[in-house]
Amino acid sequence: MMRGAYSEVKLATPEVQAIADQVKPQLEKKENTTYKVFEALQYRTQVVHGLNYLIKVCISETEDQCVHLIVYVALPQEPSLTAYQLDKTKTDPLDPF
Structure with missing residues (x-):
């Protein structure tokens, strides 16, 4: 992956869930x-x-409610939430913001 470019969309892994x-x-x-x-x-x-x-x-069991997060990870630091968008759905594209 080229520095600065986002990867393609992938299914979340246990590592991503942990983050x-x-x-x-x-x-x-x-x-x-x-x-x-x-x-x-x-x-x-x-x-x-x-x-x-x-x-x-x-973020909801019964409704199609999602949030998009941008999380910065630099070892040995803990992950840091740098930006987020509310009012998203499961079908909204996962585009940089």
Whole structure:
């Protein structure tokens, strides 16, 4: 993958779910809410001085509600939520923002 370009969309892996789980408290604090469902569905990566993950996360069991997250990961630091978009659905494209 070329530096700066996002990868193709891939199905979420257990590693991506773990990254989403690590930034979940950051999102909950920013939005002043608690998400009972937080299931990573898809992701893309971007090579920078570390990795940016663009992750589509389902946040509802009964509705088609998702959030898109941009998470920066640079070892040995913990993942950091750098941006997010609410009011997404499972069919919305996972495009950089």
